[in-house]
Amino acid sequence: MxxxxxxxxxxxxxxxxxxxxxxxxxxxxxxxxxxxxxxxxxxxxxxxxxxxxxxxxxxxxxxxxxxxxxxxxxxxxxMDLNKPMVSSLEKLGNPIHKCIQVPLDEEVEMEMHLQESGDYEHKLFKRESQTALAVDRWYRSNGKIVAYTLTLAPIETFTSLGLDLANKSAMLDFFENRVYELATRSHLKVKTTWVGRFISDRYVLNEDEELTLIHENLYTEDEFKLLIHNKHYIIPEACSIEINAT
Incomplete structure (x- = not known):
């Protein structure tokens, strides 16, 4: 054993x-x-x-x-004991792709909308940003939803980079890949939650069992300049988290 x-x-x-x-x-x-x-x-x-x-x-x-x-x-x-170790969380990268241990469908469903920033967003962004971008992403394996990500970000993140919010494919690539190239550090917090029925209006991820929840803040060199905040919800049976500490 x-x-x-x-x-x-x-x-x-x-x-x-x-x-x-x-x-x-x-x-x-x-x-x-x-x-x-x-x-x-x-x-x-x-x-x-x-x-x-x-x-x-x-x-x-x-x-x-x-x-x-x-x-x-x-x-x-x-499971295959000789399978290469999963990507770990001590390096910058999308936790969805690092932690999910089932094949993901190529298409990621995404919705975006602008909203007025409230006290929560001001505290999160550490700035008086008037507008926030909220983004929903759903990930599937063989057609079944296995993960969901909620992203919140100050509108300044996108205006400063010259991103076109109407270009959906470019925005998806930003959230999935490019933001991890721009960020210089992240802060991750892993916990469990029971809110599978309520995390989005469109789908129920898992209403009867706990979900793995990864809070993720991505920052630039300025420690207080938040690029984006992600909440990644993953069904436990599809999730494996590895951290290599030295």
Whole structure:
């Protein structure tokens, strides 16, 4: 079990740890190939001669250790341990593309609108900007929405760069790529939220389970000059976050 400390009970390891070890062996020796789903839980519990609760404990540990990915409504899929490590968050770059572990559809749906800045925007931007640009972006995998980003930015960010707000493709490229080339630093905060039903008026991302939420502020060399503020909402089953600290 890698570095996991096994808690012993009366001199014996818990049954779910034994199940973990057995499944680990089956996953790594190819009994259940990479990319394929394990048998349904009732069948798998029967094959291993354990209760479903015991099996679920072992499956949760395997998921934590990166050997399985649970896909809601579809099952537990075997992950590739030899797959290159995901892009990490200690370098500037779009967290959506760094953290999502499923193939994203090429098209990103985007809507933009101007709004009057209020007290929240003034505090966020640290300037008395009269107008803010609000941007919604939806990301899909095989047609299913797996992430949503809300962007807020002072209008001065775009006027100073000479960006044409009517050029939708150029604006999308700015939010997805160019802003990370212009920024000199970012501040990220990761948490969970239950607001999947309410994050946008158009779609429900995930109404019954928590979402991973990444707050992101992008700055220029002037520490107090905010370029844009992003709130990235990602369904947990599609998200993996890596940070390499030195």
């Amino acid at each position: 890698g570095e996991r400390t096994v808690q012993e009970i009366n001199g014996k390891q818990p049954v779910f740890v034994t199940v973990y070890d057995k499944l680990y062996e089956m996953l790594t020796d190819g009994t259940y190939p990479v990319g394929k789903a394990l048998p349904p839980e009732p069948k798998l519990a029967g094959l291993l001669d354990v209760s479903r609760e015991t099996l679920r404990k072992a499956l949760r540990l395997l998921e934590e250790d990166g050997l399985l990915q649970k896909v809601k409504g579809k099952g537990n899929f075997v």
